[in-house]
Amino acid sequence: MHHFPPRLLQGYRNFATTQFQNERQRYRQLAxxxxxxxxxxxxxxxxxxxxxxxxxxTPGEMFVVRNVANQVPPFHPDGEYHATSSALEYAVQSLxxxxxxxLGHGRCGGIRAALDMxxxxxxxxxxxxxxxxxxxxxxxxxxTNALMTRHERQTALERISLRYSLNNLRTFPWIARRExxxxxxxxxxxxxxxxxxxWLLDKDSGEFNLFSPEESL
Amino acid sequence: MHHFPPRLLQGYRNFATTQFQNERQRYRQLAxxxxxxxxxxxxxxxxxxxxxxxxxxTPGEMFVVRNVANQVPPFHPDGEYHATSSALEYAVQSLxxxxxxxLGHGRCGGIRAALDMxxxxxxxxxxxxxxxxxxxxxxxxxxTNALMTRHERQTALERISLRYSLNNLRTFPWIARRExxxxxxxxxxxxxxxxxxxWLLDKDSGEFNLFSPEESL
Amino acid sequence: MHHFPPRLLQGYRNFATTQFQNERQRYRQLAxxxxxxxxxxxxxxxxxxxxxxxxxxTPGEMFVVRNVANQVPPFHPDGEYHATSSALEYAVQSLxxxxxxxLGHGRCGGIRAALDMxxxxxxxxxxxxxxxxxxxxxxxxxxTNALMTRHERQTALERISLRYSLNNLRTFPWIARRExxxxxxxxxxxxxxxxxxxWLLDKDSGEFNLFSPEESL
Amino acid sequence: MHHFPPRLLQGYRNFATTQFQNERQRYRQLAxxxxxxxxxxxxxxxxxxxxxxxxxxTPGEMFVVRNVANQVPPFHPDGEYHATSSALEYAVQSLxxxxxxxLGHGRCGGIRAALDMxxxxxxxxxxxxxxxxxxxxxxxxxxTNALMTRHERQTALERISLRYSLNNLRTFPWIARRExxxxxxxxxxxxxxxxxxxWLLDKDSGEFNLFSPEESL
Numbered sequence: 092m093h094h095f096p097p098r099l100l101q102g103y104r105n106f107a108t109t110q111f112q113n114e115r116q117r118y119r120q121l122a123x124x125x126x127x128x129x130x131x132x133x134x135x136x137x138x139x140x141x142x143x144x145x146x147x148x149t150p151g152e153m154f155v156v157r158n159v160a161n162q163v164p165p166f167h168p169d170g171e172y173h174a175t176s177s178a179l180e181y182a183v184q185s186l187x188x189x190x191x192x193x194l195g196h197g198r199c200g201g202i203r204a205a206l207d208m209x210x211x212x213x214x215x216x217x218x219x220x221x222x223x224x225x226x227x228x229x230x231x232x233x234x235t236n237a238l239m240t241r242h243e244r245q246t247a248l249e250r251i252s253l254r255y256s257l258n259n260l261r262t263f264p265w266i267a268r269r270e271x272x273x274x275x276x277x278x279x280x281x282x283x284x285x286x287x288x289x290w291l292l293d294k295d296s297g298e299f300n301l302f303s304p305e306e307s308l
Numbered sequence: 309m310h311h312f313p314p315r316l317l318q319g320y321r322n323f324a325t326t327q328f329q330n331e332r333q334r335y336r337q338l339a340x341x342x343x344x345x346x347x348x349x350x351x352x353x354x355x356x357x358x359x360x361x362x363x364x365x366t367p368g369e370m371f372v373v374r375n376v377a378n379q380v381p382p383f384h385p386d387g388e389y390h391a392t393s394s395a396l397e398y399a400v401q402s403l404x405x406x407x408x409x410x411l412g413h414g415r416c417g418g419i420r421a422a423l424d425m426x427x428x429x430x431x432x433x434x435x436x437x438x439x440x441x442x443x444x445x446x447x448x449x450x451x452t453n454a455l456m457t458r459h460e461r462q463t464a465l466e467r468i469s470l471r472y473s474l475n476n477l478r479t480f481p482w483i484a485r486r487e488x489x490x491x492x493x494x495x496x497x498x499x500x501x502x503x504x505x506x507w508l509l510d511k512d513s514g515e516f517n518l519f520s521p522e523e524s525l
Numbered sequence: 526m527h528h529f530p531p532r533l534l535q536g537y538r539n540f541a542t543t544q545f546q547n548e549r550q551r552y553r554q555l556a557x558x559x560x561x562x563x564x565x566x567x568x569x570x571x572x573x574x575x576x577x578x579x580x581x582x583t584p585g586e587m588f589v590v591r592n593v594a595n596q597v598p599p600f601h602p603d604g605e606y607h608a609t610s611s612a613l614e615y616a617v618q619s620l621x622x623x624x625x626x627x628l629g630h631g632r633c634g635g636i637r638a639a640l641d642m643x644x645x646x647x648x649x650x651x652x653x654x655x656x657x658x659x660x661x662x663x664x665x666x667x668x669t670n671a672l673m674t675r676h677e678r679q680t681a682l683e684r685i686s687l688r689y690s691l692n693n694l695r696t697f698p699w700i701a702r703r704e705x706x707x708x709x710x711x712x713x714x715x716x717x718x719x720x721x722x723x724w725l726l727d728k729d730s731g732e733f734n735l736f737s738p739e740e741s742l
Numbered sequence: 743m744h745h746f747p748p749r750l751l752q753g754y755r756n757f758a759t760t761q762f763q764n765e766r767q768r769y770r771q772l773a774x775x776x777x778x779x780x781x782x783x784x785x786x787x788x789x790x791x792x793x794x795x796x797x798x799x800t801p802g803e804m805f806v807v808r809n810v811a812n813q814v815p816p817f818h819p820d821g822e823y824h825a826t827s828s829a830l831e832y833a834v835q836s837l838x839x840x841x842x843x844x845l846g847h848g849r850c851g852g853i854r855a856a857l858d859m860x861x862x863x864x865x866x867x868x869x870x871x872x873x874x875x876x877x878x879x880x881x882x883x884x885x886t887n888a889l890m891t892r893h894e895r896q897t898a899l900e901r902i903s904l905r906y907s908l909n910n911l912r913t914f915p916w917i918a919r920r921e922x923x924x925x926x927x928x929x930x931x932x933x934x935x936x937x938x939x940x941w942l943l944d945k946d947s948g949e950f951n952l953f954s955p956e957e958s959l
Contacts, residue, residue, distance in 0.1 A: 095495050095508050096347060096407050097525050102363035103506050107521040110361065111504040115739070121356045122415055122502035128355040130313060136395050138345035139338045139367045141360045144327065146319035150356045157374040158391040159398050168433035174375040174391040177439035178353050181376050181417065184430035190313050198339055200398065213401035214482055216385035222394035265431055278312050285339035287328035289320050291312050304324040308314050449670045455663050455685045459732045464681070468672045503735055515676045518720055522766070529929050529942050530781060530841050531959050536797035537940050541955040544795065545938035555790045556849055556936035562789035564747060570829050572779035573772045573801045577792045578761065580753035584790045591808040592825040593832055602867035608809040608825040611873035612787050615810050615851065618864035624747050632773055634832065647835035648916055650819035656828035699865055712746055719773030721762040723754050725746050738758040742748045 114150065121151045128154045129189045131182040133175075133256065135161040139284050140196040154182045160201030160252060161193055162225055166262040176263070183265055189275060191266070193256045195249045196282040202249050205230050206241075226252055250299055253279040253292065331367065338368045345371045346406045348399035350392075350473065352378040356501045357413040371399045377418030377469065378410055379442055383479040393480070400482055406492060408483070410473045412466050413499040419466050422447050423458070443469055467516055470496040470509065548584065555585045562588045563623045565616035567609075567690065569595040573718045574630040588616045594635030594686065595627055596659055600696040610697070617699055623709060625700070627690045629683050630716040636683050639664050640675070660686055684733055687713040687726065765801065772802045779805045780840045782833040784826075784907065786812040790935045791847040805833045811852030811903060812844055813876055817913040827914070834916055840926060842917070844907045846900045847933040853899050856881050857892075877903055901950055904930040904943065 111118065132153045134142045142148070142155055156178040164175060182188045204213075205223035208230060212220045223230075229251040233244045257277050261267045269275035279292035281299055290299040328335065349370045351359045359365070359372055373395040381392060399405045421430075422440035425447060429437045446468040450461045474494050478484045486492035496509035498516055507516040545552065566587045568576045576582070576589055590612040598609060616622045638647075639657035642664060646654050657664075663685040667678045691711050695701050703709035713726035715733055724733040762769065783804045785793045793799070793806055807829040815826060833839045855864075856874035859881060863871045874881075880902045884895045908928050912918045920926035930943035932950055941950040 094493060094511065095497070095519075096409070098369070099347070099363045099365075099409065100519065100525050102365055103519070104521040105364040106362055107504055107506070110364070115504070118356070118504060119502055122500075125415070126355045126417070130316070136371050136373050136399070138343045138369055138371045139335070141358075141365075141367070141372065143358045143360050144367065145323055146316045147322040147327070148316075148319055148358075150358070150361065152315070152355055154353050154355045155358065155374050156353050157372050159395050162391075164389055164391075166433075168435070170438060171388065172381060172439045172442060173435050174379075174381075174439065176433075177418075177435040178376050180430050180433070180435040181421070182353070185417065185421075185436075192313070192316065198342065200343070200402065201394075204398070204402075213397050216383075216393075216397070218385070218390050218394040218397040219402075221387060222389045222391065225389060276311060280312065283339075285336055287324055287332070287335055289324070294311065302312075302317065302320070304321040308317050446672050449672045453666045453670055453681075455666045455688075456681055457731045459730070460681060460684065464670075464673055464677060467677065471672075503737070513676070514674045520720070520770075528927060528945065529931065529953075530843070532803070533781070533797045533799075533843070534953065534959050536799055537953070538955040539798040540796055541938055541940070544798070549938070552790070552938055553936055556934075559849065560789045560851070564750070570805050570807050570833070572777045572803055572805045573769070575792075575794045575799075575801070575806065577794050578801065579757055580750045581756040581761070582750075582753055582792075584792070584795065586749070586789055588787050588789045589792065589808050590787050591806050591829075593829050596825075598823060598825075600867075602869070604872060605822065606815060606873045606876060607869050608813075608815075608873065610867075611869040612810050614864050614867070614869040615855070616787070619851065619855075619870075626747070626750070632776070634777070634836065635828075638832070638836075647831050650817075650827075650831070652819070652824050652828040652831040653836075655821060656823045656825065659823060710745060714746070717773075719770055721758055721766070721769055723758070728745065736746075736751065736754070738755045742751050 118150065126151055126154070126186070128152055128186060130154065131156070131179070131188045131191045132194060133161050133163060133191065134194040135159065135196055135199055135201065137196060137199060140194070140282055142194055145194075145282055145289070154186060154188060159219065159222060160199055160205070161195055161256065162222070162252065163193065163256040163259040164225055165259045166264070179260070179263060179266065183269065183275065190278060191260060191275065192278045192280060193253055194280050194282060195253045197246065197249065197284050199249055202245055202252065206234065206244060206248060226255065229255060250281060253281060254297065335367065343368055343371070343403070345369055345403060347371070348373070348396070348405045348408045349411060350378050350380060350408065351411040352376065352413055352416055352418065354413060354416060357411070357499055359411055362411070362499055362506070371403060371405060376436065376439060377416055377422070378412055378473065379439070379469065380410065380473040380476040381442055382476045383481070396477070396480060396483065400486065400492065407495060408477060408492065409495045409497060410470055411497050411499060412470045414463065414466065414501050416462075416466055419462055419469065423451065423461060423465060443472065446472060467498060470498060471514065552584065560585055560588070560620070562586055562620060564588065565590070565613070565622045565625045566628060567595050567597060567625065568628040569593065569630055569633055569635065571630060571633060574628070574716055576628055579628070579716055579723070588620060588622060593653065593656060594633055594639070595629055595690065596656070596686065597627065597690040597693040598659055599693045600698070613694070613697060613700065617703065617709065624712060625694060625709065626712045626714060627687055628714050628716060629687045631680065631683065631718050633679070633683055636679055636686065640668065640678060640682060660689065663689060684715060687715060688731065769801065777802055777805070777837070779803055779837060781805070782807070782830070782839045782842045783845060784812050784814060784842065785845040786810065786847055786850055786852065788847060788850060791845070791933055793845055796845075796933055796940070805837060805839060810870065810873060811850055811856070812846055812907065813873070813903065814844065814907040814910040815876055816910045817915070830911070830914060830917065834920065834926065841929060842911060842926065843929045843931060844904050845931050845933060846904045848897065848900065848935050850900055853896055853903065857885065857896060857899060877906065880906060901932060904932060905948065
């Protein structure tokens with residue numbers, strides 16, 4: 092008898108007897124040689140937006156940070172511990188990834204919480220309030236626009252947030268340096284849960300454009 | 309022509325034309341009704357240890373935090389932004405998950421960095437050094453045993469670290485409270501990349517025991 | 526009516542009417558020509574770790590020493606009788622084996638006794654206490670780490686003990702000499718009773734690595 | 743590429759894919775519950791006389807000591823380490839075995855060495871000479887009988903040696919005590935390699951009698 096959630100044990104059993112068996116050699120090699128992912132993915136904790144599922148990725152491909160609302164805080168080396176900055180440092184300085192992708196998604200609970208900032212915090216400690224406070228100027232800009240619906244505001248904030256994150260990434264000197272040297276590219280994408288759409292940020296225009304699966308690569 | 313990594317676009321195309329088509333209804337429902345995951349998974353960023361693959365999970369099942377070395381810092385509500393604590397707060401207070409699983413894994417680069425603490429930091433900011441500094445007492449306990457090999461020390465630290473994280477989870481008052489009330493269970497597991505093994509923490513003994521896929525649930 | 530344990534008599538009957546019949550010629554030849562094993566196996570007395578079963582060996586293949594916790598004491602020619610050193614001398618100097626394998630195993634009662642050294646001895650003579658005292662420095666190194674569980678300490682000590690035994694083997698001048706001359710190889714392995722795993726010591730790194738039955742030889 | 747003897751790896755592979763698979767549950771149980779063998783077997787290192795093969799035993803049945811010529815030294819608690827006495831102590835005092843079986847065999851190299859005592863030792867340390875010196879009075883008695891052939895002398899010494907071992911077992915106070923209390927039985931047997939015969943010591947007469955596999959138990 093295990094206390095561990097049975098659904099997870101059943102899932103692991105599927106994995107162990109099928110996928111792992113099929114990729115047994117690959118796992119051994121990944122263990123022996125270490126990981127060499129070329130992509131750092133910064134995604135949301137949301138249970139509906141796992142980047143491995145959305146990008147059908149295989150083990151070893153993506154180094155994945157997941158926090159609420161896929162945020163990147165600005166560079167702030169104050170000697171405290173920083174989960175996200177640590178992951179950036181490790182991926183860029185040690186693994187030397189070639190791409191950083193920030194992946195947002197629709198109906199994000201963190202973004203919704205940011206829009207509801209005046210409402211009661213989840214606990215008196217209000218960790219979420221502080222964390223989503225990183226978006227405060229954008230929240231204000233969005234909420235003062237009385238002509239947008241609630242859903243439109245949320246989508247707008249999800250996309251503004253992605254542009255924020257790209258800007259914040261560039262406040263890390265070793266990221267800015269590598270990007271300038273052509274060794275690192277920064278990307279943003281937005282996934283629509285309801286229709287499975289993927290929208291890609293166009294770097295020149297700043298717009299998000301729908302990517303069609305039928306499109307040639 | 310996109311700048312977006314072609315491998316990701318190809319992967320998305322696979323997803324969009326197969327899995328998403330098969331679960332179209334489920335995605336629509338998840339979008340409309342919101343997520344209701346029962347599990348908060350705290351996992352490592354490592355590209356070889358994606359919890360969705362290891363547990364063969366489907367969209368909507370797990371709310372997933374990923375940081376370097378799957379750490380949970382102790383409760384420390386100082387008004388700063390805290391990526392991990394925010395995710396805990398959201399998952400426990402808003403989503404009301406029933407289980408928190410901390411998932412460690414073998415050959416973890418963060419743990420290796422912790423064991424190499426005396427060596428040169430990755431950048432002068434040393435985010436990783438601070439972050440892995442959460443494990444300092446355990447690092448000292450492990451490194452004073454000169455008779456264990458490097459790999460043996462690393463595995464020992466990976467497991468001690470998981471017990472640390474469970475302890476730290478209980479420093480959050482709303483987690484301790486829900487656990488005491490029987491509304492929330494805390495678990496830890498360790499995944500061996502090389503052989504695909506899953507080891508589960510036994511709560512009574514504190515030991516990690518191998519889970520066999522042949523075992524009945 | 527025999528007093529001899531009936532289970533053994535039944536077992537011998539199986540042997541005599543099947544295996545022995547099938548290998549009748551081999552036994553006659555082994556009797557006539559004498560044994561010429563190429564392997565000296567040093568294993569534990571434990572009823573769950575018989576090397577002939579684990580290595581599916583046939584008569585004549587391995588010269589087998591079994592003592593509590595498969596220990597090799599250091600070279601100490603004091604004119605007293607030494608069970609293990611005598612067997613080493615016979616195997617190396619008379620039989621001229623080409624390999625010495627020290628085989629440890631999980632959940633070893635002798636190792637457990639070593640970890641419980643402060644507890645009450647099994648008899649006032651305390652033979653086990655003296656015998657396991659060969660591991661005293663390792664026991665101290667392991668038990669000072671309060672963050673490892675009992676089982677983790679035990680596994681660590683089982684492996685350290687195997688490295689000790691290899692070192693002690695090399696204190697025998699005729700072993701060191703033959704190894705230096707390339708006529709003798711020393712090996713260590715660790716058997717996990719619960720899952721039937723075999724871990725092999727890598728001579729270069731000092732690490733134990735799992736051997737997979739699927740692996741090519 | 744492994745340096746480990748390939749024949750052993752091949753043997754382990756046979757074990758892991760057949761016997762272990764068939765007894766998977768038994769191994770797990772033996773690991774979880776610990777060993778509870780009822781028999782302590784004291785056998786020779788000889789590669790042709792593995793007790794598990796001769797008695798077709800399964801994991802968990804016999805706690806097995808193997809030294810050169812299956813000897814039991816007399817009780818001698820001098821504070822030094824004693825491989826054989828330690829194993830006796832552990833089997834009797836901790837495992838509380840119900841039977842001790844001393845298993846000798848024909849064409850024993852140790853016994854032959856004892857008969858050749860005047861000849862050159864295997865090394866200047868002469869561990870074997872000391873160890874087989876435990877049999878000195880018997881050797882003298884046998885070699886002064888000029889009417890026996892060399893082979894007859896050897897067989898005679900092999901059997902005398904088994905009676906010696908039984909006597910020496912009774913010098914251990916906790917063995918004598920348990921035997922007197924009816925909690926422990928002592929047995930001796932002799933295996934003929936050439937013909938696969940098993941001879942059992944009759945306790946009353948002191949004779950060795952051939953056991954026939956056809957005999958009812």
